[in-house]
Amino acid sequence: MEGELSGVLNRRCVEAAVMTGLALNCHINKKSLFDRKHYFYSDLPAGYQITQQRLPIAANGHLTYSVYMGKKRSQMTTKTVRIKQIQLEQDSGKSLHDDLRSQTLIDLNRAGVGLLEVVLEPDLCCGEEAAIAVRELQMILQALGTSQANMAEGQLRVDANVSVHHPGEPLGVRTEVKNLNSLRFLAKAIDYEIQRQITELENGGEILNETRSFDYKLGCTVSMRDKEGKQDYRFMPEPNLPPLVLYDATSLPADADSQQVVNIDQLRDMLPELPSATRERLVQQYGILPEHSFTLLNEVGLLEFFQSVIKETRAEPKRVINWVLNTLLYYLKQQNLAVSESPVTPAALAELLDLLDSKAISSSAAKQVFEELWKGEGKTAAQIVTEQQLELMQDREALEQLCQAAIDGHPQVVMDVKNRNPKAINKLIGLVRRTSLSRADPTLIKEILERKLSL
Amino acid sequence: MWARALRVRFPVPLDRGRGFASKAGPQGKVQEVRQGTHSPRLASQGAGRVPAAKIEHLERLALVDFGSREAVARLEKAIAFADQLHALDTDGVEPLESLLEDRCVYLRSDNVAEGNCTEELLRNSHHVVEEYFVPLPGNVSLPDMVNKTPSPTAE
Numbered sequence: 001m002e003g004e005l006s007g008v009l010n011r012r013c014v015e016a017a018v019m020t021g022l023a024l025n026c027h028i029n030k031k032s033l034f035d036r037k038h039y040f041y042s043d044l045p046a047g048y049q050i051t052q053q054r055l056p057i058a059a060n061g062h063l064t065y066s067v068y069m070g071k072k073r074s075q076m077t078t079k080t081v082r083i084k085q086i087q088l089e090q091d092s093g094k095s096l097h098d099d100l101r102s103q104t105l106i107d108l109n110r111a112g113v114g115l116l117e118v119v120l121e122p123d124l125c126c127g128e129e130a131a132i133a134v135r136e137l138q139m140i141l142q143a144l145g146t147s148q149a150n151m152a153e154g155q156l157r158v159d160a161n162v163s164v165h166h167p168g169e170p171l172g173v174r175t176e177v178k179n180l181n182s183l184r185f186l187a188k189a190i191d192y193e194i195q196r197q198i199t200e201l202e203n204g205g206e207i208l209n210e211t212r213s214f215d216y217k218l219g220c221t222v223s224m225r226d227k228e229g230k231q232d233y234r235f236m237p238e239p240n241l242p243p244l245v246l247y248d249a250t251s252l253p254a255d256a257d258s259q260q261v262v263n264i265d266q267l268r269d270m271l272p273e274l275p276s277a278t279r280e281r282l283v284q285q286y287g288i289l290p291e292h293s294f295t296l297l298n299e300v301g302l303l304e305f306f307q308s309v310i311k312e313t314r315a316e317p318k319r320v321i322n323w324v325l326n327t328l329l330y331y332l333k334q335q336n337l338a339v340s341e342s343p344v345t346p347a348a349l350a351e352l353l354d355l356l357d358s359k360a361i362s363s364s365a366a367k368q369v370f371e372e373l374w375k376g377e378g379k380t381a382a383q384i385v386t387e388q389q390l391e392l393m394q395d396r397e398a399l400e401q402l403c404q405a406a407i408d409g410h411p412q413v414v415m416d417v418k419n420r421n422p423k424a425i426n427k428l429i430g431l432v433r434r435t436s437l438s439r440a441d442p443t444l445i446k447e448i449l450e451r452k453l454s455l
Numbered sequence: 456m457w458a459r460a461l462r463v464r465f466p467v468p469l470d471r472g473r474g475f476a477s478k479a480g481p482q483g484k485v486q487e488v489r490q491g492t493h494s495p496r497l498a499s500q501g502a503g504r505v506p507a508a509k510i511e512h513l514e515r516l517a518l519v520d521f522g523s524r525e526a527v528a529r530l531e532k533a534i535a536f537a538d539q540l541h542a543l544d545t546d547g548v549e550p551l552e553s554l555l556e557d558r559c560v561y562l563r564s565d566n567v568a569e570g571n572c573t574e575e576l577l578r579n580s581h582h583v584v585e586e587y588f589v590p591l592p593g594n595v596s597l598p599d600m601v602n603k604t605p606s607p608t609a610e
Contacts, residue, residue, distance in 0.1 A: 011562040011564055096587070103592065107586075241555070242555035243558075
């Protein structure tokens with residue numbers, strides 16, 4: 001029977017492909033075809049890879065991402081990269097090079113497993129843009145559940161095609177750069193390759209259409225040029241796989257077997273919240289800036305951390321976001337830690353913010369407490385406040401006396417204040433803060449001093 | 456599935472003096488080929504010869520060693536035989552790419568139905584290191600056309 005010849009396709013792969021295509025604003029081809037791509041390599045036992053070269057499952061989409069512009073990188077603007085197509089294909093095995101014994105080791109566990117290849121148009125201009133676009137793609141794939149998209153584990157693999165040209169002229173000869181297993185190296189490799197090509201051309205050389213590998217130790221790209229010359233893949237229609245047919249609400253056959261039918265409209269309805277929508281929602285929900293929500297999503301685990309703190313504290317979201325982005329994230333970056341490695345837990349930060357919110361401590365005292373919490377010695381914020389006597393003075397009378405003492409003890413400074421020297425008042429405030437052992441709210445100090453000096 | 460409109464035009468005039476049958480190649484007469492419609496140009500230089508550079512390229516792609524002038528001649532005859540297809544006028548006829556074109560690929564559910572046969576699979580290989588397959592070193596390099604000796608074909 002003819003049916004015995006046909007191969008079989010995993011339904012989940014098809015659904016994942018359609019959802020990814022929809023999330024990337026692609027046209028979904030209701031009929032797509034499979035092809036064989038032939039080449040010899042030890043990690044490809046069959047000698048060919050099944051792919052979709054002629055008519056892929058999705059095409060002509062776009063991916064939108066945000067970049068920081070300007071010298072201070074304070075303005076955010078959106079950019080778009082076009083998606084040429086998305087195709088279903090088979091994975092090859094994995095090859096490892098044992099240089100010690102000059103042999104290649106082949107792991108075939110992933111051979112034949114379904115892959116999605118997303119092909120972008122050459123709309124990206126530099127390493128940073130590429131990294132941002134790929135990060136956005138990573139977040140979309142994770143939100144869809146299509147892939148966990150971890151680059152280090154090879155769940156998301158990226159090859160970069162790089163070329164240079166003078167403005168207005170056609171695209172130059174491109175090289176393909178492989179072995180990019182992190183966003184950081186992706187950006188580095190692209191920028192290196194752009195510069196290498198420019199230098200080469202300026203020196204009168206030419207760019208070869210070749211494959212290059214990124215050597216992350218040396219920070220440069222190295223030619224992988226095969227002595228055998230350009231590959232001829234001898235594409236041919238895959239004889240064992242009939243066309244992949246998809247349906248929508250209008251074309252759905254009445255008596256269809258639901259197992260055999262993939263309904264594009266149904267999948268569209270099932271699309272989860274994508275990162276761009278999440279960011280907008282966060283801005284609305286918490287009253288934070290777009291830049292804030294961008295960072296919350298961009299740093300792995302930061303959004304969850306932020307939301308945990310919000311849940312456990314009385315403090316306003318604006319205050320929470322300030323501490324999460326400007327203090328916590330700052331400390332994490334200083335020590336190159338992931339959010340999951342933070343010595344300060346959401347609960348600890350929530351407690352600290354409660355103390356601040358109830359005016360039990362000043363903001364500078366809070367910074368001190370955070371510093372102490374960061375040491376991760378297991379003390380709570382309340383314990384640290386008590387140990388270091390950081391509680392705000394509750395005795396207004398005593399504070400007034402300290403202010404008076406500062407005024408009486410520093411006539412010159414008082415003179416400067418009365419002469420409208422703008423820095424002088426801060427000097428006085430500083431003096432009072434020192435005598436109060438940082439246990440007074442600077443705003444209150446200022447208020448008292450100004451009243452006493454009849455300003 | 457075979458219901459296609461075909462118009463077969465036989466080239467006129469037929470050169471009857473030049474039929475050839477080879478022992479090992481395709482049997483029967485080969486009709487002189489006239490350019491049909493949409494026919495891709497095959498790389499041949501006069502009298503159906505395949506140039507040496509192309510033979511080398513084919514050998515590298517398919518890991519096949521033609522080995523002798525006779526084998527190359529056989530190849531040229533096979534190409535000439537297949538060229539008869541150009542006699543067909545396929546104007547306005549969509550190519551048949553697959554016998555399965557009217558069917559849809561069967562979708563299976565995402566369940567693991569088989570596996571756990573590591574040992575059995577590894578037994579297929581002569582050389583195994585810590586559950587990795589060890590292939591022959593590199594892509595076997597082929598000697599150039601000048602020093603033509605039979606080269607080992609890759610497995």
